[in-house]
Amino acid sequence: MAIKLNDRYTSTFISASDLASIQPAVTAADQLLRTKSGAGNDFLGWVTLPEDYDKEEFARIKAAAEKIKKSCDVLVVIGIGGSYLGARAVIEYLKSPIYNNLKKDTPDVYFAGNSISATALNELLAICEGRDVCVNVISKSGTTTEPAVAFRVFRALLEQKYGKEGARERIFVTTDRAKGTLKQFSTDAGYETFVVPDDVGGRFSVLTAVGLLPIAAAGIDIDQLMLGAAKASHDYTDTDINRNDCYRYAAIRNLLYRQGKAVEILTAYEPSCAMLNEWWKQLYGESEGKDGKGLFPASVIFSTDLHSLGQFIQDGSRIHFETVLDIADMGNRFAIPNDPANIDGLNFLSGMDLDDVKKMAMQGTVLAHVDGGVPNLILEINEKSAFVLGELLYFFELACAISGYILEVNPFNQPGVEAYKKNMFALLGKPGYEDLRADLEKRLQNS
Amino acid sequence: MAIKLNDRYTSTFISASDLASIQPAVTAADQLLRTKSGAGNDFLGWVTLPEDYDKEEFARIKAAAEKIKKSCDVLVVIGIGGSYLGARAVIEYLKSPIYNNLKKDTPDVYFAGNSISATALNELLAICEGRDVCVNVISKSGTTTEPAVAFRVFRALLEQKYGKEGARERIFVTTDRAKGTLKQFSTDAGYETFVVPDDVGGRFSVLTAVGLLPIAAAGIDIDQLMLGAAKASHDYTDTDINRNDCYRYAAIRNLLYRQGKAVEILTAYEPSCAMLNEWWKQLYGESEGKDGKGLFPASVIFSTDLHSLGQFIQDGSRIHFETVLDIADMGNRFAIPNDPANIDGLNFLSGMDLDDVKKMAMQGTVLAHVDGGVPNLILEINEKSAFVLGELLYFFELACAISGYILEVNPFNQPGVEAYKKNMFALLGKPGYEDLRADLEKRLQNS
Numbered sequence: 001m002a003i004k005l006n007d008r009y010t011s012t013f014i015s016a017s018d019l020a021s022i023q024p025a026v027t028a029a030d031q032l033l034r035t036k037s038g039a040g041n042d043f044l045g046w047v048t049l050p051e052d053y054d055k056e057e058f059a060r061i062k063a064a065a066e067k068i069k070k071s072c073d074v075l076v077v078i079g080i081g082g083s084y085l086g087a088r089a090v091i092e093y094l095k096s097p098i099y100n101n102l103k104k105d106t107p108d109v110y111f112a113g114n115s116i117s118a119t120a121l122n123e124l125l126a127i128c129e130g131r132d133v134c135v136n137v138i139s140k141s142g143t144t145t146e147p148a149v150a151f152r153v154f155r156a157l158l159e160q161k162y163g164k165e166g167a168r169e170r171i172f173v174t175t176d177r178a179k180g181t182l183k184q185f186s187t188d189a190g191y192e193t194f195v196v197p198d199d200v201g202g203r204f205s206v207l208t209a210v211g212l213l214p215i216a217a218a219g220i221d222i223d224q225l226m227l228g229a230a231k232a233s234h235d236y237t238d239t240d241i242n243r244n245d246c247y248r249y250a251a252i253r254n255l256l257y258r259q260g261k262a263v264e265i266l267t268a269y270e271p272s273c274a275m276l277n278e279w280w281k282q283l284y285g286e287s288e289g290k291d292g293k294g295l296f297p298a299s300v301i302f303s304t305d306l307h308s309l310g311q312f313i314q315d316g317s318r319i320h321f322e323t324v325l326d327i328a329d330m331g332n333r334f335a336i337p338n339d340p341a342n343i344d345g346l347n348f349l350s351g352m353d354l355d356d357v358k359k360m361a362m363q364g365t366v367l368a369h370v371d372g373g374v375p376n377l378i379l380e381i382n383e384k385s386a387f388v389l390g391e392l393l394y395f396f397e398l399a400c401a402i403s404g405y406i407l408e409v410n411p412f413n414q415p416g417v418e419a420y421k422k423n424m425f426a427l428l429g430k431p432g433y434e435d436l437r438a439d440l441e442k443r444l445q446n447s
Numbered sequence: 448m449a450i451k452l453n454d455r456y457t458s459t460f461i462s463a464s465d466l467a468s469i470q471p472a473v474t475a476a477d478q479l480l481r482t483k484s485g486a487g488n489d490f491l492g493w494v495t496l497p498e499d500y501d502k503e504e505f506a507r508i509k510a511a512a513e514k515i516k517k518s519c520d521v522l523v524v525i526g527i528g529g530s531y532l533g534a535r536a537v538i539e540y541l542k543s544p545i546y547n548n549l550k551k552d553t554p555d556v557y558f559a560g561n562s563i564s565a566t567a568l569n570e571l572l573a574i575c576e577g578r579d580v581c582v583n584v585i586s587k588s589g590t591t592t593e594p595a596v597a598f599r600v601f602r603a604l605l606e607q608k609y610g611k612e613g614a615r616e617r618i619f620v621t622t623d624r625a626k627g628t629l630k631q632f633s634t635d636a637g638y639e640t641f642v643v644p645d646d647v648g649g650r651f652s653v654l655t656a657v658g659l660l661p662i663a664a665a666g667i668d669i670d671q672l673m674l675g676a677a678k679a680s681h682d683y684t685d686t687d688i689n690r691n692d693c694y695r696y697a698a699i700r701n702l703l704y705r706q707g708k709a710v711e712i713l714t715a716y717e718p719s720c721a722m723l724n725e726w727w728k729q730l731y732g733e734s735e736g737k738d739g740k741g742l743f744p745a746s747v748i749f750s751t752d753l754h755s756l757g758q759f760i761q762d763g764s765r766i767h768f769e770t771v772l773d774i775a776d777m778g779n780r781f782a783i784p785n786d787p788a789n790i791d792g793l794n795f796l797s798g799m800d801l802d803d804v805k806k807m808a809m810q811g812t813v814l815a816h817v818d819g820g821v822p823n824l825i826l827e828i829n830e831k832s833a834f835v836l837g838e839l840l841y842f843f844e845l846a847c848a849i850s851g852y853i854l855e856v857n858p859f860n861q862p863g864v865e866a867y868k869k870n871m872f873a874l875l876g877k878p879g880y881e882d883l884r885a886d887l888e889k890r891l892q893n894s
Contacts, residue, residue: 301562308725364874
């Protein structure tokens with residue numbers, strides 16, 4: 001297996017009988033998922049997606065990606081939440097966190113419509129000046145404020161620059177299959193459209209057109225990504241946590257949560273994992289953080305953050321455990337040069353590869369943190385590749401669903417996200433929200 | 448005041464009598480700090496630093512920054528932890544999180560030596576190819592593994608490219624005033640050196656040469672930064688938490704901690720705050736996370752993360768509170784264009800400025816989260832400027848010191864950071880660690 005769960009460093013915190021005690025809940029969660037009888041069962045499209053996807057659309061995604069690569073310097077991807085994090089995570093992980101700064105034969109990829117900031121929008125417009133631009137707007141409804149505003153701006157920019165006809169060739173819309181104003185408008189305007197499936201929620205959508213079009217435009221092999229995910233969909237079907245690492249991960253994190261560990265830290269040792277960590281945080285935080293329950297999802301990049309959060313993790317409040325991404329082969333080597341002056345006293349490392357030093361830093365850190373009372377779960381990943389990343393994405397999605405059912409929440413809804421939106425619309429004076437507006441303004445003024 | 452603490456949204460969680468009850472601890476903490484009689488009292492240089500700094504060195508920093516601006520396309524800043532986060536936070540906050548992608552008349556700034564990754568190092572070397580490079584290495588001892596390895600590599604690169612003489616003009620060293628091999632070597636090699644003061648710990652060092660040289664090289668007015676910090680050093684001396692917002696922040700976060708809030712989330716609404724949040728996480732996590740105590744420091748950028756962690760914050764485990772950075776004037780405006788087709792239904796926003804929408808999103812979110820049981824503390828900041836950022840940095844440093852003393856820890860040490868280093872050195876075969884190595888290897892192999 002390309003991914004192995006090493007849980008020996010949780011053994012002082014979790015006993016064999018703890019594990020046995022949670023097996024029935026895992027089996028029940030698997031049943032809910034496989035028979036589609038659990039909460040949120042209309043959002044299970046991601047389970048079979050890696051094989052059961054629209055092959056015609058998949059071919060169109062690849063063709064559109066080629067068109068984008070040929071016709072622009074900058075691809076602006078407009079989307080928020082699940083319509084943003086998946087693509088960015090995959091591109092940064094497989095290409096680079098500084099992808100836009102590297103020399104390459106694929107376009108820069110910038111993400112817009114994921115914040116409400118005049119500053120950020122003005123900066124991106126400055127970057128686009130004098131360069132050829134394509135746009136991929138991703139929004140199921142077309143009415144979410146952040147991407148909708150960005151789409152107004154970039155559609156106007158493209159029409160001004162290339163005319164309506166020219167803009168039509170540069171705008172790619174990922175939206176609802178049939179419903180919604182964005183779908184209707186796109187059809188009328190003649191934009192090529194791709195589908196946000198009805199039965200796949202945003203945070204599970206990275207392997208739909210939502211993620212795949214920007215990922216392919218960045219030059220990543222999306223066939224490999226899907227094949228890896230498909231393999232994972234077959235590998236993790238056994239209900240026995242002694243034979244299914246994916247379910248075992250779900251089981252252990254629930255056991256640790258029950259022991260009072262309130263925070264799960266996803267720990268990686270490569271800067272390129274930063275956005276993958278953010279994707280994971282949405283996946284788990286949004287799926288489990290409801291009904292007053294759930295592990296708070298946090299993340300760190302070591303060794304960077306060993307020099308910032310390392311102290312807390314080692315010695316602070318004992319409220320957390322770590323899940324460590326250990327990628328054996330990053331496909332890069334760098335031998336540490338010798339220094340005749342040896343001013344840093346590190347000549348005992350001369351000639352050693354940097355990634356071998358990283359491995360020792362990781363092992364040393366795991367043991368130190370375990371000694372400090374922090375359970376460490378390790379996900380051993382054999383290599384950085386599109387195929388194995390596909391496996392890993394599916395591993396995390398499946399573990400999340402099982403984990404949410406063990407926690408007895410609906411892992412597929414996000415009712416809490418509406419609360420701020422309702423208030424925001426009221427304060428912005430949206431018609432129909434007059435009463436709420438009056439109420440909120442009173443609370444804001446009453447000091 | 449440019450910075451105001453708005454704590455009305457904690458009033459349902461914290462009573463006037465709670466506040467009164469913690470005043471004696473605040474007064475005692477102030478006493479420990481001001482009379483230099485508390486734990487870590489040999490690391491209080493930052494308290495008077497904004498005025499009591501080396502003016503001759505400050506002038507040299509500005510001159511070196513000018514030299515760097517003139518002579519290179521890329522400044523590589525080598526450092527980790529406190530020798531990394533401060534400069535990056537200030538540059539991204541005042542310039543841009545995509546500073547390196549913007550057109551400008553100052554050099555790109557890349558940070559190296561803050562991870563152990565062959566991939567990241569190879570990428571940075573590729574970026575430097577064919578471009579003029581200067582290096583600022585920042586290390587008190589010169590022996591910390593990550594920056595030391597990076598300095599080996601970039602010193603060799605500069606000497607190969609420019610010769611020993613040429614490299615001498617491009618290498619700037621920030622290190623101990625007198626001790627250490629890096630200081631000795633730099634003197635011998637003729638590098639210009641700057642000082643990491645003995646009485647200022649890494650996470651409090653942003654306003655020393657550690658932070659100031661890269662910040663100035665990025666074209667930021669460091670005089671304004673220091674003047675702002677100096678103003679804050681005078682503004683926050685009153686021990687009464689009814690008159691001192693800085694101390695009041697320290698008091699409230701301790702009260703919330705005592706009520707079982709285990710996580711403090713620093714919430715900002717601008718992408719440019721992401722690294723400032725990271726700087727804050729080191730400051731608080733490393734200062735307070737010890738002896739089994741401390742708030743777990745987390746951060747989010749809204750509205751981006753309202754669509755990822757928003758669900759958890761609204762409805763998940765009730766273990767957190769938020770401290771919100773509310774920056775009134777970012778110095779940027781963007782009017783939302785009208786769309787005759789109104790496909791998104793947002794024409795009620797047409798003509799409104801994006802940052803005014805952001806303000807409503809913020810207010811709506813604060814009320815929604817408070818209704819969800821999440822205390823919200825708001826830091827109202829009047830504008831984005833170097834002066835006010837100087838005030839804010841000092842505000843957070845001082846509040847951290849007071850907060851740490853209230854928590855009864857030494858806010859100025861970081862003993863836990865050594866644990867992983869010791870293990871790493873043993874596993875790497877460093878002479879003198881043979882016994883520990885044997886022990887650790889046994890633990891790693893025993894499965």
